[in-house]
Amino acid sequence: MPQPSADSSPWWRGATIYQIYPRSFADSNGDGIGDLPGITARLDHIARLGADAIWISPFFTSPMVDFGYDVADYRDVDPMFGTLADFDALVARAHGLGLKVTIDLVFAHTSDRHAWFGESRGDKGNARGDWYVWADAKPDGTPPNNWQSVFGGPAWTWDARRCQYYMHQFLKEQPQLNVHNPAVQAELLDVTRFWLERGVDGFRFDALNHAMFDPRLRDNGVARDDGPRTRSFDFQDRARSQDHPGVVDFIERIAGVCAEYGAIFTVAEVGGAKPEPLMKAYTAGEDRLCSAYSFAFLYAEDLTPQRVKAALAKWPGRPDAKGRREGWPSWAFENHDAPRSVSRWAPQGATPPLNETETREAWARVEMAVLVALRGNIFLYQGQELGLEQDEIPFHLLQDPEAIANWPLTLGRDGVRTPMPWQAGAEHGGFTTGTPWLPLSAGNIARGVDAAEADADSLLAHTRALLALRRAHGALRLGAWEGCVARGDLLCVTRRAGDEAVFCAFNLGAGEIALPDRREGEVLFSVNGGTAGSLPAYGGVFLRG
Secondary structure, three states: OOOOOOOOOOOOOOOOEEEOOHOOOOOOOOOOOOOOHHHHHHHHHHHHOOEEEEEEEOOOEEOOOOOOOOOOEEEEEOOOOOOOHHHHHHHHHHHHHOEEEEEEEEOOOOOOOOHHHHHHHHOOOOOOOOOEEOOOHHHOOOOOOOOOOOOEOOOEEEEEEHHHHOOOOOOOOEEEEEEOOOHHHHHHHHHEEEEEEEEOOOEEEOOOOOOOOOOOOOOOOOOOOOOOOOOHHHHEOOOOOOOOOOOHHHHHHHHHHHOOOOOOOOEEEEOOOOOHHHHHHOOOOOOOOOOEEOOOOOOOOOOOHHHHHHHHHHHOOOOOOOOOOOEEEEEEEEOOOOOOOHHHHHOOOOOOOHHHHHHHHHHOOOHHHHHHHHOOOOEEEHHHHHHOOOOOOHHOOOOHHHHHHOOOOOOOOOHHOOOOOOOOOOHHHHHOOOOOOOOOOHHHHOOOHHHHHHHOOOOHHHHHHHHHHHHHHHHHHHHEEEEEEEOOOEEEEEEEEEEEEEEEEEEOOOOOHHHHHOOOOOOOEEOOOOOOOEEEOOEEEEEEE
16 A cells, blocks of 8 residues: 655654653642643653654543543643643643644543533433433332443442432543533534644544443443453443444544644544454544554553564554545553553563663663554653653552552552652652652662663663654654564564665564574664674664665
């Protein structure tokens, strides 16, 4: 399939997007919680890294039961993060540095503190009475069906004001919006316009496949997969509580609004056991979303050539059966919900002749190189460029409601949400002058930005060089993914756009590997001593042609 040229492609195609979790990025006022002015003051770090855009997790008014994913006002900033004026200043600074700004929108549910829900629960006949999902109890008083919440337990809570149950696919403080309702859709589209008018360049739509459900409220069936079952939610196929086909029509309305403002990037978060069909549907053609955010690596127990090949094979770049253009994939190795990738994937202990520390650092470098080589957009989570590891949070300091509810069966999300270390020698890593909302380990403090800046061989320097390589070569940013070989620990692929080709080879194991055919061509980039003929442990190479 012909690949677009760099000149003809929108800014977001092949972009590197840096995720900011605002509570943990930078605290400007010493209250222990990151904020918008803190982000603004540190944007130069992201610009120097070579990212094209930032994605900021929710900063809207919220009671913070789920740390901002329970929105109480879509059109304002929570005071702990700052003000709308602070947001405007952030956008202006980002644009001045050449960075686009993407924000999270949560359209499947709100907080139970949102004014809409307060009105809806008042009585059945008011103007917003059907803006949420309400249902009568069964004759015996039990919930209307068997649907289960992601966080465990029934997806229904009794409300004495209306004498009905309301639906919530997550926490009970996150009532489900009735996105089937045209009035709700119209209001959510107005929210989208509000932020576009403030200069936003894109949106990540959180839990988008949860936005609609079977209006008849029929029971879910029993799950047929053999995956882990630590929550009641895991026992069901969820075909009727989520994944409704009507979401596609709403997506086309969203895309229509965004089209009014030019090259706006839109990416869907689509979870589930087999998300690819929905991801393809949400992004097919020219009138839907730009991309879908893949979970292929986020919870994977390892990073192998076979896993990479299988994930990329699902996005070949070919039109679907109806001739609609395939959407553009987006990849991440970690985020605010998924454990740090180095902690999941780096070999444990030493792999001679490398000691334990050298092994971990070598792995972090080759892992980053694999991410940069992928066809699609790539997302970096704050601190990934420093090689931050998963922090261990003791039970008495846990903040994450999922971790607290399911302890110790689920890892929880706090360990990946600990503060960003800016100064290796400072208390709390220079994140705050107060007490941070989550503790940061000594090991991660030692990986502070200032220490990485002073080390020419740091992962930070390596990441900057890799992102510069990706920007400089259209084949890496936009090209096809051809001739992928996954054999043992060896991963090889050619990225091609027009007359340019870049051959990429990686060794994801501890033993040296000779490349199948010694390659001719300029070495564009070497990882851990990789050459055109041989890859040492955790080595890699990018070759021209």
